[in-house]
Amino acid sequence: MADPVTKHPTLIEGARASRTSIALKFLMAVSGLVFVGFVLGHMYGNLKAFAGHDAFNEYAHHLRELGEPMLPHEGFLWIMRVGLLVALVVHVWAAVALWRRAQKARPIKYVVKKHTGAIPASRLMRTGGLTILIFLVWHLINFTIGKVNVQGGETDDPYNLLVDTFDVWWMTLIYLAAMAMLGAHLHHGVWSACQTLGITGTAQSRARAKTLSLALAIVIAGGFSLVPIAVLAGIID
Amino acid sequence: MTDMPDTTLTSDTSHDEPTAGEYDDAAGYYTLGDPIQDAKAPAGPIADRWQTRKFEARLVNPANRRKLSIIIVGTGLAGGAAAATLGEAGYNVKSFCYQDSARRAHSIAAQGGINAAKNYKEDGDSVHRLFYDTVKGGDYRSRESNVYRLAEVSVNIIDQCVAQGVPFAREYGGLLDNRSFGGVQVSRTFYARGQTGQQLLIGAYQAMERQVAAGTVEEFTRHEMLEVIVADGRARGIIARDMVTGEIETHLADVVVLASGGYGNVFYLSTNAMGSNVTAAWRAHRKGAYMANPCYTQIHPTCIPVSGEHQSKLTLMSESLRNDGRIWVPKKKEDCTKDPRDIPEEDRDYYLERIYPSFGNLVPRDIASRQAKNVCDEGRGVGPLVGDFRRGVYLDFADAIKRLGEDAVREKYDNLFDMYERITGENPYQVPMRIYPAVHYVMGGLWVDYDLQSTIPGLFVTGEANFSDHGANRLGASALMQGLADGYFVLPHTIRDYLSEGPFEKIDESHEAVVEARKSVEDRVAKLLSINGTRSVDSYHKELGHIMWEYCGMERTAEGLRKAIDMIRELRADFWTNVKVLGAADTLNQSLEKAGRVADFFELGELMCIDALNRRESCGGHFRAESQTEDGEALRHDDEFAYVAAWEFTEGDEPPVLHKEDLVYTAIEMKQRSYK
Amino acid sequence: MTDGMNLTLNIWRQTGPDDKGSIHSYQVEGISSDMSFLEMLDVLNEQLNARGEEPIAFDSDCREGICGMCSLMINGEAHGPEVTTTCQLHMRSFKDGDTITIEPWRASAFPVIKDLVVDRGALDRIIQSGGYISANTGSAPEANSVPVPRDKAMRAFNVATCIGCGACVAACPNGSASLFVGAKITHLGELPQGQPERYSRVVDMVGQHDHEGFGGCTNIGECAAACPKEIPLDVISQLNKDLRTALKQGH
Incomplete structure (x- = not known):
């Protein structure tokens, strides 16, 4: 009888650090931190909307010229795009691998299970991540690749596209919901990355990492939300 | 300093009471056999004996070691350490435990610490003093050469454990810390907060797991040894039951080591683990290994009292608590139900401080326990009524908190205080703790010679399962020392001498000894399952425990012991006709496991009573009411009882045979203990 | 009653x-x-x-x-x-x-x-794969020859209190044994005696952990909340840090 209880898996030989589940987590952490840097910059750019039409468009244009003449036109932008794409692939791939591993690790679920010790955000990482991914696709179609103006207005003026988009209440709602998810994702994700990178070895540093992740979550999600709310409220038009 | 030789009372042989020789209390319950002797300890000065023995022990060529197989039953300090060490040496080791992992053996529960004669405190400790204290603490009923060796190797144990990563307590300078423990007046106890046993066991376990990975040790967890195979006069293997599949397995080897722990669970309630049992040792006893001093039981004074009939086990709290806590009961019976904080100082009886002004609350375990029983028997116990008595005394930290501050007390004892609060629901920082003695350790066990070999050639016994080092009473922090001494430093040398004669002639499963052993196990399992009576195994175990505690506990009388023997025989007969064991043999069946263990406890309990009946003297953990001084202290009779009682099993209704090993002391003078 | x-x-x-x-x-x-x-x-x-x-x-x-x-x-x-x-x-x-x-x-x-009985042999095998310090009996130097700073000794002790019960695995939404592994890595890694094998140990133990089918850690913290010995989450950080160092050192 192939008895699962008495059959002893042997010890593995030649284990490699790069083949472990922790190595996957490193990839998650590093690619995640790339996104944190990106969204911080992105948010800063968005806030230019408060400075008016010209300032915002100039900023968008400047991004294309950044690094010139060392870099070709739009060079920086493309480097960033490629970098982000790689990070995205890595982040999603590692997440799927870890998710599948978790599924296999507990095939039979508990009848009753409490989640003592877990913050709600930590339990939203997978669904939240998926939501953000779907949002990202729409967001790129909306503003970058497709340039869809739901009001049918012009699309090659970034500021006007932004205002037209968030003038529509349900667009703002989608956007805010996505930012809430992003906030939750960062709230656990930043802390988790610190932990994964092994920089939270004491109770103190753990508390600091938790504060930092909450602060980043609030600043980023809040910062992004300001512009659409301002547009909808008529502060930006 | 009453610990110094010149201030203790010398043996008082001039008393007027009749000497024990005029009685033979156990007449009719035993027959007297030939005396027995340890033939392995070399002669000569005691300090040289172990070196001599190690040198004389024959060697085994490293290339031959892998051809030699060793079975070790039990994975506690003695068994785990031995498996690791013998595995490292290159022998083929098979290790068995009934738990689901080797790391769970009950050594893990030892709290206080481990003694070693390192003399790091420069307070006058030495190998000789540790030896002296251990023999004296054991009330001169241990074998001196074994004890000396124990003290000698104690220093190596600490080195070994530190090298393995055992996180002992340290001072700010990074060096090891020591404390004084259990009434000893030098600081020789190494500790890891209140979890010393756990840390030492994990060290041994990890060393053993390393050998599992190396392929020299094969582990069999959830396996219970049910019979020893004795073929052509040698122990050659065991029959074990795989507790998961129920399969009865035969394991053969060149030598068998029992490191299966103590049998305190014969009392049902004890501080032992639920699964601790005598079966491995008892099966060996039935096959010819003598059982020595089975009546020597250590009753630990600082346990959490019983709260009701449902109680399944007792929890010990480290006796380090006695360093700062003061033990008392009310002077008046009517105060026993009052809130202790409302009882004024003058109405409290700090009875240990009163009776033993020099040692006070730090008297040895046996004395602290018996006095607690005495005050409770007088009706001055506290806590809930259990049966007819309140079984508890106060251990009060109010003075310590006043003197040192609550924070200092918390730092020292917080894990113990937390444990107490969790179990009782009372906060010991505010209300005095209640404590009561509980069976904790057995000094008795299978008889072994200096090589730790039993009377069956090829059957070695280590740790609590043997009898040799603690005499009639064990000192605090010495059990861990003995387990690791046996496992790391003694057995690997002595077993080598035996194995140098091997490999022995190959036997297989068709050997008649194997067939017979297997059949007896199978028959017994089938019998237990087929009785299908009306009473559960636990109910029998509880009743047996009650008999043992009542008549073979802290105070024993000839009349009580005879009564107990009759009661046990009756109960045992009833068990074999009326026990109800449900379930099947070929699956995990916890009732069946318990039934087999309880069946052996009946036979052991009877022998303990016979041994106690025979020993009409009071020594260490064995207090005979007939042998006490005028003021109620234990009275030894060295003229009559300075011997090890080694019992031989006899088939059928024949009474057991008593073989006496005379205890000869060359390096120490026998004295009556006094802690006044 | x-x-x-x-x-x-x-x-x-x-x-x-x-x-x-x-x-x-x-x-x-x-x-x-x-x-x-x-x-x-x-x-x-x-x-x-x-x-x-x-x-x-x-x-x-x-x-x-x-x-x-x-x-x-x-x-x-x-x-x-x-x-x-x-x-x-x-x-x-x-x-x-x-x-x-x-x-x-x-x-x-x-x-x-x-019924309620499970086989936790996987935890033993994780220890077998490296959860020890190789110190053959008899080869140990004098115990006080290597002082251990008290705070390191304390941290080692605090995490060595792990009882191997498996509650961390049971509570973890990913079925990960990272707290168990981290506790052992931290215990042995804090001590000078544990240094020689420190980085091979972490790779071997994590390798065995993965091989046994435990999940990966997502730092949720249900393990530490369930741990009866209150082993803190920082042992997982230590585990990750040691693995990162091992990676750098080419293990």
Whole structure:
């Protein structure tokens, strides 16, 4: 009888650090931190909307010229795009691998299970991540690749596209919901990355990492939300 | 300093009471056999004996070691350490435990610490003093050469454990810390907060797991040894039951080591683990290994009292608590139900401080326990009524908190205080703790010679399962020392001498000894399952425990012991006709496991009573009411009882045979203990 | 006993590794609040035995919170609602009329043997793969020859209190044993004696951890909340850090 209880898996030989589940987590952490840097910059750019039409468009244009003449036109932008794409692939791939591993690790679920010790955000990482991914696709179609103006207005003026988009209440709602998810994702994700990178070895540093992740979550999600709310409220038009 | 030789009372042989020789209390319950002797300890000065023995022990060529197989039953300090060490040496080791992992053996529960004669405190400790204290603490009923060796190797144990990563307590300078423990007046106890046993066991376990990975040790967890195979006069293997599949397995080897722990669970309630049992040792006893001093039981004074009939086990709290806590009961019976904080100082009886002004609350375990029983028997116990008595005394930290501050007390004892609060629901920082003695350790066990070999050639016994080092009473922090001494430093040398004669002639499963052993196990399992009576195994175990505690506990009388023997025989007969064991043999069946263990406890309990009946003297953990001084202290009779009682099993209704090993002391003078 | 609690127990029963298993419901009456949780199950088992039903199999041994043998998922929490082991959980944590659901640890690396009993051999194998310091008996230097800074010794001790019960795995939504592995890595890694094998140890232990089918850690923290010995989450940080260093050193 192939008895699962008495059959002893042997010890593995030649284990490699790069083949472990922790190595996957490193990839998650590093690619995640790339996104944190990106969204911080992105948010800063968005806030230019408060400075008016010209300032915002100039900023968008400047991004294309950044690094010139060392870099070709739009060079920086493309480097960033490629970098982000790689990070995205890595982040999603590692997440799927870890998710599948978790599924296999507990095939039979508990009848009753409490989640003592877990913050709600930590339990939203997978669904939240998926939501953000779907949002990202729409967001790129909306503003970058497709340039869809739901009001049918012009699309090659970034500021006007932004205002037209968030003038529509349900667009703002989608956007805010996505930012809430992003906030939750960062709230656990930043802390988790610190932990994964092994920089939270004491109770103190753990508390600091938790504060930092909450602060980043609030600043980023809040910062992004300001512009659409301002547009909808008529502060930006 | 009453610990110094010149201030203790010398043996008082001039008393007027009749000497024990005029009685033979156990007449009719035993027959007297030939005396027995340890033939392995070399002669000569005691300090040289172990070196001599190690040198004389024959060697085994490293290339031959892998051809030699060793079975070790039990994975506690003695068994785990031995498996690791013998595995490292290159022998083929098979290790068995009934738990689901080797790391769970009950050594893990030892709290206080481990003694070693390192003399790091420069307070006058030495190998000789540790030896002296251990023999004296054991009330001169241990074998001196074994004890000396124990003290000698104690220093190596600490080195070994530190090298393995055992996180002992340290001072700010990074060096090891020591404390004084259990009434000893030098600081020789190494500790890891209140979890010393756990840390030492994990060290041994990890060393053993390393050998599992190396392929020299094969582990069999959830396996219970049910019979020893004795073929052509040698122990050659065991029959074990795989507790998961129920399969009865035969394991053969060149030598068998029992490191299966103590049998305190014969009392049902004890501080032992639920699964601790005598079966491995008892099966060996039935096959010819003598059982020595089975009546020597250590009753630990600082346990959490019983709260009701449902109680399944007792929890010990480290006796380090006695360093700062003061033990008392009310002077008046009517105060026993009052809130202790409302009882004024003058109405409290700090009875240990009163009776033993020099040692006070730090008297040895046996004395602290018996006095607690005495005050409770007088009706001055506290806590809930259990049966007819309140079984508890106060251990009060109010003075310590006043003197040192609550924070200092918390730092020292917080894990113990937390444990107490969790179990009782009372906060010991505010209300005095209640404590009561509980069976904790057995000094008795299978008889072994200096090589730790039993009377069956090829059957070695280590740790609590043997009898040799603690005499009639064990000192605090010495059990861990003995387990690791046996496992790391003694057995690997002595077993080598035996194995140098091997490999022995190959036997297989068709050997008649194997067939017979297997059949007896199978028959017994089938019998237990087929009785299908009306009473559960636990109910029998509880009743047996009650008999043992009542008549073979802290105070024993000839009349009580005879009564107990009759009661046990009756109960045992009833068990074999009326026990109800449900379930099947070929699956995990916890009732069946318990039934087999309880069946052996009946036979052991009877022998303990016979041994106690025979020993009409009071020594260490064995207090005979007939042998006490005028003021109620234990009275030894060295003229009559300075011997090890080694019992031989006899088939059928024949009474057991008593073989006496005379205890000869060359390096120490026998004295009556006094802690006044 | 006249007073006491009456409880409904929903208990997972499974006759063997191959059985599908299901929840069965039992009633117990007159339970004293001074009983331990396992003594309450003893009472139930005595009742079952008396009426000819096979008692419920569950693990326990020392019953004083140190051996790590007891397990049980109690109302969705490993070792129940208090920060302690199941054997040290007392019925005063419950009240009359409560319904208590009792399940075995759930993880593919911990297959159920029977009822509430699981096989935790995977944890032993993780130790075998490197959770030790190689120090053959007799080869040890004098114990005080290597001083250990007290704070490092303290940290090593604090995490060496792990009892290997598996509650961290049971509680973890990913079925990860990272807290267990991290505790051992930190214990041995804090001590000077543990340095020579420090980085091969972490790679081998994590490799075995993954091989056994435990999940990856997502730093949620349910493990540390369930740990009866309160081993903090920073051991996982230490584990990650040591693995990162091992990666850099080419292990």
